[in-house]
Amino acid sequence: MKIKNRIVLGFSLILSVLLVWYLFVKECDYCISFEIKTSTGTVFQGIQEWSNVQLKNDKERYTILEKRNFDFIRQEMVKGKTKMEYNWEMKYVNDSTTKVNVGIKELNHSIYNRLTAPFFKTPFKEEQIKKIVDFRNGLDNFLKNFKVKIKGEVTSQEAFVAYINIKCVLQEKAQSLIMRDGDITGFLRIHNIKIIGRPYIEIVNWDLDKEKLVFNYCFPINKNTQIIEDSIVKFKTLKAVKGLGASYFGSYRTSDRAWFALRDYAKENGYELENTPLERYLANPFDGGDELTWEAQIVIPFKKK
Template sequence: MKTKKIITSSLVFIFSVLLVWYLFVKVNDYCISFKVKTATGTVFQGINEWSISRLSSNKESYVILEKKNFSFIKQEMKKGKVTMEYTWDINSINDSITNVSVGIKELNNSIYNRLTAPFFSTNFKETQLKKITDFRNGLNKHNESFKIKIDGERTSEEVFVAYLSLKSVLQEKAQTMIRNDDIITGFLHQNNIKIEGKPYLEIQSWNQDKETLEFNYCFPIDKNTRLIENDMVKFKTIPAVKGLQATYFGNFRTSDRAWFALLDYAKSHNLQLTNKPLEHFLANPFNGGDELSWETKIIIPFE
C-alpha cells in the first residue's frame, strides 16, 4: 500500500511539473513543421520577403529580434492590439530538403492557446495553420521559377576583364548591375574595346548578417587591349579558382539561390567554402525569353 502511494505521489509530482512547464515555461504556444525541397538560405530569404509582403497585404508589422544565418529567425509581429512571436528553426536534412519548424506565441493570450490548441480547432490555431501553409505554398511556387544542378568540384577559367566596383544589398544585386550596365558597356563601345564573352559577377565581400555585397561587374576583353584610365571602369585579371560549382537556370535576380544550395551541399559534405561566389552569366536577359533557359555557372572557391 505504501509503495502504491509513493508511485501515485511521484506521478502526480511529475504531471504537475510537466503542466507548469507546458503552461509557463515552454517557449511557444503552438508549433507547425513542414519540409520543403530547397536550400536553407532560400527559406531564410523567403521568410524575410514574406514578412515584408504581410505588411502591405495584412497590416502586419514584423521586427527581427534574433537571427542566425541561415538557420534561425525570431520575429515579433504586431497587428493592432495583437503581439505575437514567431520562431523559425531551419535545418537541412540533405542536399535538397530542408525542415522548417515554426514556433508561435501570442503574448496576450498564451495560456488559453496552450490549453486549447492541442485539443480544439480554435481561431488562433486555424489562423496560424493557414498563414504558415500560405507561406509554404508561396515558397514552393517560388522554387518552380528556377532550377539548380550541383556540378561538383570545378576550376574556373582565368579571364581578363573591364569592371565596375559596386555595392548593394543581396536582394538588389541584379538590379544594381542593370542600372550600371550602360556605364561600362558605353565606355567600352566609345573606346572601341570589344567584349569577348559573357559577363561575370565577382563577389569581393558578402556580409551574411547585414545581407550586403561588394562586387565587381565584369566584361571579358582581350588581355592585350590598350588600357584607358577612367574613374569608374577598371581592368584586371580574374584568376582561375578551384571550388564547388553549380549551374543555375532562372532569373539572375535570384541566382543567390544557387549560392545557398552550394553552401548546404558543402556543409553536408564537410567542405569549407569562402563567401566569394563567382558568377558567369551565359544568357542575355535583355533578349527576354523563358527565364528557365537563362543559364549561369556559379562557383564558390574552397577555403
Template sequence: MKTKKIIIVSLVFVSSLFLVWYLFVKESDYCISFKVKTSTGTVFQGINEWSTSRLSSNNENYVILEKKNFNYIKQEMKNGKITMEYTWDINSINDSVTNVNVGVKDISNSIYNRLTAPFFSTSFKKLQIHKITDFRNGLNKHAENFKIKIDGEGTSEEVFVAYLSLKSVLQEKAQTMIRNDAIITGFLQQNNIKIVGKPYVEIQDWNLDKETLDFNYCFPIDKNTDLIENDIVKFKTIPAVKGLQASYFGNFRTSDRAWFALLDYAKRNDIKLTNKPLEHFLANPFNGGDELTWETKIVMPFE
C-alpha cells in the same frame, strides 16, 4: 505499497514539471511543421519577403528579434493591440529538401492557446495554419521558377576583365547590375574595347548578417587590349577559382538561391567555403525566352 506510492509521487512530480514547462517556459503556444524543396537560405529570404508583404496586405508589422545564419529567425509581429512572436527553425535535410518548424506565440493569450490548441480547432489555431500554409504555398511557387544542380568540385577559367566595383543589398544585386550596365558597356564601346565573353560577378564581401554585398561586375576583354585609365571602369585578371560548383537555371535576379544551396551542401558534407562566390552568366536575358534555360555557373571557393 511503498513502491506504489513512490511511483505515484514520481509521476505527479514529473507531470507537474511538464505542466509548468508547457504553460510557462515553452517558447511557443503552437508549432507548425512542413517541408519544402529548396535551400535554407531561400526559405530565410522568403520569410523576410513574406513579412514585408504582410505589412501592406494585412497591416502586420514584423521586426526581427534574433537570427542565426539561415537556420533560425525570431520575429515580433504587431497589428493593432495584437502582439505575436514567430520562431522559425530551418534545417536542410538533403540537396533539395528543407524542414521548417514554426513556433507561434500570442503574447496576450498564451496560456489559453496552450490549453486549447492541442484539443480544439480554435480561431487562433485556424488562423496560424492558414497563414503558414499561405507562406509555404508561395515559397513552393517561387521554387518552380529556377533549378539548381550541385556539380561538385569545379574550377573557373582565368579571365582578363573590365569591371565596375558596386555595392548593394543581397536582394538587389541584379537590379544594381542593370542600373550600371550602360556605364561599363558604353565605356567599352566608346573606346573600341571588344567584349569577348559573357559577364561575371565577383563577390568581394558578403555580409550574411547585414545581407549586403561588395562585388565587381565584370566583362571579359582581350588581355592585350590597350587600356585607358578611368576612375570608374577598372581592369584586372580574375584568377582561376577552385571550389564547389553549381549550375543555376533561372532569372539572374535570384541566382543567389544557388549560393544558399552550395552553403547547405557544404555544411552537410563538412566542406569549408569562403562566402565569395564567382558567377558566370552564360545567357543574355535581353534576348528573352524561357528563363529556366538561362544558365549561370557558380563557383564558391574553398576556404
C-alpha cells in the same frame, strides 16, 4: 512512506514540472512543421519576402528580432492590438529538402492558447495553420521559377576583365547590375574595347549577418588591351577559382538561391566555403525569352575539406 505513494508522488512532481514548463517556459504556444524541396537559405529569403507581402496585403508588420546563418529567424508581428512571435528554424535534410519548424506565440493570450490549441480548433490555431500553409504554397509556386543543379568540385576559367565595383544589399544585386550596366558597357564602347565573353560578378565580400554585398561586375576583354586610367572602370586578371559549382536556371534576380544550395551541400559533404561566390551569366536578360533557359554558372571557393 510506502513505495506506491512514492511512485505517485514522483509522477506528480514530474507532471507538475512538465506543466510549469509547458505553460510558462516553453518558447511557443503552437508549433507547425513541414518539409519543402529547396535549400535552407531559400526558405529564409522566402520568409522575408512573404513578410513584406503580409504587410501590404494584411497590414501585418513583421520585425526581425534575431537571425542566424540563413537557418533561423525570429520575428515579431504586430497587427492592431495583436502581437505574435514567430520562430522559424530551417534544418537541412538532404541536398534537395529542408525541414521547417515554426514556433508561434501570441503574446497577449499565450496560456489560453497552450491549454486549448492541442485539443480544440480555436481561431488562433486555425488562423496560424492557414497562414503557414499559404506561405508554403506560395514558396512552392516560387520554386517553379528556377532550377539549381549541383556539379560538385569545379574550376573556373581565368579571364582578363574590365570591371566596376558595386555595393548593395543581397536582395538588390540584379537591380544594381541593371542600374550600373551602362557605366561599364558605355565606357568600353566609347573606347572601342571589344567584349569577348559573357560577364561575371566576383563577390569580394558577403556579409551574412547584414546580407550586404561588395562585388565586381566584370566583362572579359582581350588581355592585350591597352589599360585606360579611369576612376570607375578598372582592369585586372580574374584568376581561376577552384570550388563547389552549380548551374542556375532562372531570373538572375534570384541566382543567389544557388549559393544557398551550395552552402547546404558543403555542410553535408564536409567543405568549408569562402563567402566569395563567382557568377558567370550565359544569357542576356535584355534579350527577353523564357527565364528558365537563362543559365548562370556559380563557383564558391572552399577553404578545405
